[in-house]
Amino acid sequence: xxxxxxxAAQQGDAxxxxxxxxxxxxxxxxxxARIAPTAxxxxxxxxxxxxxxxxxxxxxxxxxxxxxRSVTVRTAIRLARQHDLEAAAEGMPMDRCASSLxxxxxxxxxxxxxxxxxxxxxxxxxxxxxxxxxxxTALGIPAGTVKSRLHRxxxxxxxxxxx
Amino acid sequence: xxxxVALPDIDPVDRLTILAAALPGAAVGQRRIxxxxxxxxxxxxxLEHATPRYEPGVAHVRVIEQRGELLRLLVQDTDGGEEAMxxxxxPGWCLMQSASVVxxxxxxxxxxxxxxxxxxxxxxxxxxxxxxxxxxxxxxxxKIDLELRTIExxxxxxxx
Numbered sequence: 001x002x003x004x005x006x007x008a009a010q011q012g013d014a015x016x017x018x019x020x021x022x023x024x025x026x027x028x029x030x031x032x033a034r035i036a037p038t039a040x041x042x043x044x045x046x047x048x049x050x051x052x053x054x055x056x057x058x059x060x061x062x063x064x065x066x067x068x069r070s071v072t073v074r075t076a077i078r079l080a081r082q083h084d085l086e087a088a089a090e091g092m093p094m095d096r097c098a099s100s101l102x103x104x105x106x107x108x109x110x111x112x113x114x115x116x117x118x119x120x121x122x123x124x125x126x127x128x129x130x131x132x133x134x135x136x137t138a139l140g141i142p143a144g145t146v147k148s149r150l151h152r153x154x155x156x157x158x159x160x161x162x163x
Numbered sequence: 164x165x166x167x168v169a170l171p172d173i174d175p176v177d178r179l180t181i182l183a184a185a186l187p188g189a190a191v192g193q194r195r196i197x198x199x200x201x202x203x204x205x206x207x208x209x210l211e212h213a214t215p216r217y218e219p220g221v222a223h224v225r226v227i228e229q230r231g232e233l234l235r236l237l238v239q240d241t242d243g244g245e246e247a248m249x250x251x252x253x254p255g256w257c258l259m260q261s262a263s264v265v266x267x268x269x270x271x272x273x274x275x276x277x278x279x280x281x282x283x284x285x286x287x288x289x290x291x292x293x294x295x296x297x298x299x300x301x302x303x304x305x306k307i308d309l310e311l312r313t314i315e316x317x318x319x320x321x322x323x
Contacts, residue, residue: 009185012286014265015249017185018258025173045177052185 006061017052024051024068031072034123036080037112038087047075070138073120080116113160118153121146175255175269179280182258182267188296189265189284190303194311196279198318200255200272203279206317207257207268210236210250217313219306262286279314281307 001023008016025048032043050071058067111119111127124130124138132150136143173181176193183189196203206213214224220240228235234250236259250259257268265284270277283303 012186014182014186014258014260014267014284015251017182018251021173021178021181029173044173045181048173048181049184052181055185 001064003061006058006064010056010058010061012056017055020055021048021052024048027065028068028072031069031123031128032076032079034108034111034127035073035076035116035120036083037108039076039079039083043072043076043079046079047072050075066134066137070140073124073138074140077116077120080119084116110157110160114153114156118149118156121149122153122157125150174271176271176278176280178256179267179269179282183282183284186265186282186284188300189282190300190307191280191282192304192307192311193278193280194308194315195273196277196311196315196318198277198315199275200270200277202318202321203270203277203314204254205321206314207270207279208252208254209321210234210252213314213317214238216317217310260286277318279311281311283307 005016005019009020025044028047028051029040029044032047033040036043051068054071058064107127111123114122120139121135124135125132130138132143132146135146139146179191183191206217211224211226215221221238222241222243223237223239225237226234227237232251232253234252236248236250237245238248238261239245246261246263248259248261250257252258255270259266263286265282265286267282269280269282271280283306
């Protein structure tokens with residue numbers, strides 16, 4: 001990420017903003033698709049809106065990726081929970097349980113079947129390669145909580161994977 | 164393996180909304196145009212000939228440099244003033260910027276019709292009283308609406 005481009009974007013340079021969208025959108029989309037697979041499009045758009053609306057107030061352009069990750073993860077969690085609540089209110093089975101076990105073809109499918117709070121820590125640890133401290137920063141929770149959630153999430157994942 | 168990375172790019176109209184979020188005071192309007200995407204985009208991409216026909220303040224546009232999607236333009240206004248603009252142009256997305264303004268178009272295919280969104284933004288705006296801001300915004304939105312209607316007529320003409 002070019003800090004000069006980030007600074008220019010913060011000053012309202014539209015072409016710098018355009019380049020920044022190019023650079024950030026694939027990362028934001030990938031995180032949203034893994035954390036909120038049933039609401040990935042909405043989560044991506046909402047996260048990018050929050051990021052670009054908040055861009056001028058970002059004090060440290062060099063820390064943009066940490067900030068982008070945090071905004072994206074929190075937005076994706078909110079949208080995933082909202083989607084689950086709406087599905088429950090309509091009496092529909094959760095999408096994460098909707099496909100048959102025969103359809104469980106890869107790790108992302110298995111992750112999608114976990115509750116959001118467990119899925120997010122496992123996605124960030126195993127798919128995004130973040131440390132427990134980086135996950136704690138992204139979620140705004142203590143590192144000890146991340147550790148215990150990871151432990152429960154791994155157990156739940158093994159259960160889904162082996163079923 | 165269903166790799167989420169392989170998901171499609173951001174839709175241009177959604178991209179315009181994201182850009183507008185970073186440009187406080189930007190005016191954005193959109194219109195469902197009764198013409199196919201190709202005809203609408205032929206109008207937008209024809210910067211030299213079409214722009215003076217829908218943008219009332221512009222007399223002439225000249226493309227002076229092109230490297231792939233990136234262009235440099237010389238725009239002469241109706242008062243005789245001239246300003247250089249940098250632009251990025253590709254199907255569905257057109258972004259132009261000078262020292263004083265940002266102008267963008269984004270188009271989405273809607274079957275045989277097209278959703279066209281248009282953004283205008285004055286850079287380095289001096290703070291105005293709230294009432295003037297509201298008046299200015301209404302005027303900007305009315306101007307955008309008129310331009311979109313004119314582009315619709317031009318697209319019908321280009322499509323013949």
